[in-house]
Amino acid sequence: MTEQSALVRRRTLPSTVHVPSAAPFPLLAPAPGAAEREIARAAVAALPGVTVAVLDAEGRPLEGAALAASVLARWPDRVRAALAGDPWGIAGVPLGADRIADIALVPVPAGVLVTARDVTAAHRDRELLENSSNVVMRADADAVYTYVSPTAERIFGWAPEQMVGRPVHDFIDGADHERLARMRAALAAGSDEEVVDLRVPRPGGGVVWVESRCRALRDSSGRLTGVQTSARDIDDRKAAEAARTAADREFRTAFDDAAIGMALVAPDGAWLRANEALCEIVGYRPEALAALTFQDITHPDDRDTDVALAAEVLSGARRTYQLEKRYIRSDGSLVWVLLSVSLVRDADGEPLHFISQIQDISERKRLEAELHRLATEDELTGLCNRRSFEAALQQQVARCARYGEPAAILLLDLDGFKAVNDTHGHFAGDALLQHVAGVLRGRLRAADIVARLGGDEFAAVLPHLAREDAEQVARDLGQTLAKRPVRVEGAPVTARVSIGVAMVDPALGAERSLREADRAMYAAKGARSR
Numbered sequence: 413m414t415e416q417s418a419l420v421r422r423r424t425l426p427s428t429v430h431v432p433s434a435a436p437f438p439l440l441a442p443a444p445g446a447a448e449r450e451i452a453r454a455a456v457a458a459l460p461g462v463t464v465a466v467l468d469a470e471g472r473p474l475e476g477a478a479l480a481a482s483v484l485a486r487w488p489d490r491v492r493a494a495l496a497g498d499p500w501g502i503a504g505v506p507l508g509a510d511r512i513a514d515i516a517l518v519p520v521p522a523g524v525l526v527t528a529r530d531v532t533a534a535h536r537d538r539e540l541l542e543n544s545s546n547v548v549m550r551a552d553a554d555a556v557y558t559y560v561s562p563t564a565e566r567i568f569g570w571a572p573e574q575m576v577g578r579p580v581h582d583f584i585d586g587a588d589h590e591r592l593a594r595m596r597a598a599l600a601a602g603s604d605e606e607v608v609d610l611r612v613p614r615p616g617g618g619v620v621w622v623e624s625r626c627r628a629l630r631d632s633s634g635r636l637t638g639v640q641t642s643a644r645d646i647d648d649r650k651a652a653e654a655a656r657t658a659a660d661r662e663f664r665t666a667f668d669d670a671a672i673g674m675a676l677v678a679p680d681g682a683w684l685r686a687n688e689a690l691c692e693i694v695g696y697r698p699e700a701l702a703a704l705t706f707q708d709i710t711h712p713d714d715r716d717t718d719v720a721l722a723a724e725v726l727s728g729a730r731r732t733y734q735l736e737k738r739y740i741r742s743d744g745s746l747v748w749v750l751l752s753v754s755l756v757r758d759a760d761g762e763p764l765h766f767i768s769q770i771q772d773i774s775e776r777k778r779l780e781a782e783l784h785r786l787a788t789e790d791e792l793t794g795l796c797n798r799r800s801f802e803a804a805l806q807q808q809v810a811r812c813a814r815y816g817e818p819a820a821i822l823l824l825d826l827d828g829f830k831a832v833n834d835t836h837g838h839f840a841g842d843a844l845l846q847h848v849a850g851v852l853r854g855r856l857r858a859a860d861i862v863a864r865l866g867g868d869e870f871a872a873v874l875p876h877l878a879r880e881d882a883e884q885v886a887r888d889l890g891q892t893l894a895k896r897p898v899r900v901e902g903a904p905v906t907a908r909v910s911i912g913v914a915m916v917d918p919a920l921g922a923e924r925s926l927r928e929a930d931r932a933m934y935a936a937k938g939a940r941s942r
Contacts, residue, residue, distance in 0.1 A: 463513070465526040471495060476526065482507070483515065483526050490517055494524045504531065547622070547643040550629070553636060555580045555596065567622070567645050569614040585611035585619050599628040600636045609646065621650040673749070673770030679726055679763045681705035681719075693749065693772050695742035706768075711738035711746065718751070725755045726763055736773065748777040790864040792842060793849035801863035801871055805922045808861075808873050813918035819875045820882030823912040823929040824848075824889070825937060826868035832905055840900035847898035848907050855889055871929070879915055886911040910937035 465476030465483065471491060473480035484491055490500045494517035501516040513528040547568065548561040556579055560572035568575075568583070575583060584592050588610045595606045606626045611619040622643040629638040667674045673690030677683060683701045691697060694709060710718055714737035721733040732754045738746045752769040788800035796804065808819050826848065833841040845868065852862045852870060861873040874882055890909055897904035912933025916925050 463528040463530070465528075466520075466523060467491070467495070467526065468523040469495065471523070474523070479526055479528055483517070487515075487517075491524065493517075494519050545644075547641075549575075549641045549643065550638055551580050551641070552638045555639075558638070567620060567643070568612050569616060569620075583612055585613055587611065595624075595626055596639065599626065599639060604628055609650075610643075612643075621646045670769075673768075673772070675766075675768040675770065677706055677753075677766040677768050679765070681707050681722070684765055690770055693747055693770060694739050695745075700742070709739050709741075711740060714738055722753065722766070725753065725766070731755075747772060748774045790849075793846055793864045795849050795853070795870070796861060796863035798863065798865045801861060801865065801873075802922065802926075804861040804863075805873055805916075805926065808875060808916055809918055809922045809925065811875070812916050817876055818878050819873060819916040820877045820879060820885075821914045821916060821925060821929040822872040822874065822882065822886055822889075823914075823926070823933040824852075824870040824872075824909045825933055827908040827910055827937065829868040836900050836903070836905065840905060843900050844898055844905055844907055847896075848893060848909070851893055851896065851907075852889065855892060856885070871926070873916070879913065882913050882915075886913050910934075912936055 463476060463479050465478075465480035466474040467480055467484075468474055471484070487500075487502075494500055497519045499516070499518050501514065503514045505513055505515050507513050507528065510532070511530060512532045514531050516527045516529075518525040518527070545563065546561075547564045548559075549557060549564070550559040551557050556577065557575050558577075560570075560575045562572060564575060565571045570583065581589055581592060591608055592610060595608045598606050604627065608624050608626065609621060610624050611621055613619050623646045624641050624643045626639050626641045628636055629640055631637050667685075668687050670687055670689055673693045674687045675683060675690050676685040682705050686698055686701050691701065694701070696704070696709075707715055707719065714735075718735060718737055721730075721735060724730045725733060732752065734753070735751045736748065737751055738748055741747055750771040750773045754767050756764045756767060758764050788797060789795065790797045805821070811817060812819055826844070829841065829844070832844055845864070848870060849862075849864060852872065856862055856872060856874070859875055863871050865871050874885065877885070890911055893907045893909055897906040899905070910933055912929045912931065912935065914925060914929035914932050916922075917928070920928070
């Protein structure tokens, strides 16, 4: 006779069985008999940690009255069947507000043995696994899945039953098999936990990236018996990383290959990174530039403006700035640049670095200077032309009106200039005009404004000079020109001039003050002709 047949005996359910109809049940009086009580005690001792009740052949509790009453109330038919010899069990039954148990009814010679094994912790663990946003998996020492949580179907597309019993590598992208092998080797070598990013192929195509946190399972000797893995979906993170990588690659390409200078500059002005175009502009190699700040190579006249604008960006007062400035190249020469600056901040809003775009505008500045020269200078003599002289005269009138300072106007006209052209040619006339311009430039002060108004007519504004002094300057100029002839084709040609002097009068304005000098010049010319 087997052990089971010895314990399980079928019998007819007595008509006198005590099966209460509702809970809570009254305590049923235990039946007398030492044998039955001994059976119950032995059962309890044999199953430590398990709540036990024993019902006698009449369905009365010998031990564990509370459990017996609950079972009799909830499953009376199953109790009758067990008393008749049919064992029965049910898993995950709530017992009270915070307890879950597996219930078993086992026929024994004296009646029925009722066991309630507390599985609350295991049940909660199972709920956590089943409701976890991560996939929890266990694999044995041969890397074959023995358990996969239900979340796998949502994340991987594979149902747990499709994975259990199959090798782990069947569900890892081939490109990651080597990474998987290194992880298992590290665990086998003694590591307790390894974290590895892996791709899991989906049944319908494509892959899902997961972060796998793998924990070693070991026996008492420390031998690896399996691996428990918690896998987290990181597809969004990987997509963001890929996007950042692509953006970084595009930025590096745009930065390094840009036709204009590009630089990353620290908040204190240190050069962090510079492209080849910038190195060509400033004449420094990247390693030499890295030892400097932008302040070190900025022209002193431009430095304070640049530093002040950078400080405004750092403080948040402005987002960007643009500035035309001069850098001092490694060879000491100057280069004009157009600087455009913005600031990169971290997630907390703290400054990381400036992004600077630097365009070489030296040629543009040269052309601007040339255009300005052409617009303001007389091409033959290099003196101011009529337009710039009139503008300067207007400014002098305003200063005289505001500060009451004196200023004089000289108007010069060459006598007999036409005869020079007719006798010696226009080349000689041009040489004479350049000679007069040279004398005026050499004899007058740097603050004086000297111009050729056109033809053989010259003018000068002499600030801070009274009439008597201005008239003396006019006499000195006439005498100097008379004593310094210019040689044209070997022959001396003397410049004789008529000079008119007038004072700048704010009440008259610039035009009428110049007209007064013109009258004075013609008066002087008339006097010379007499």
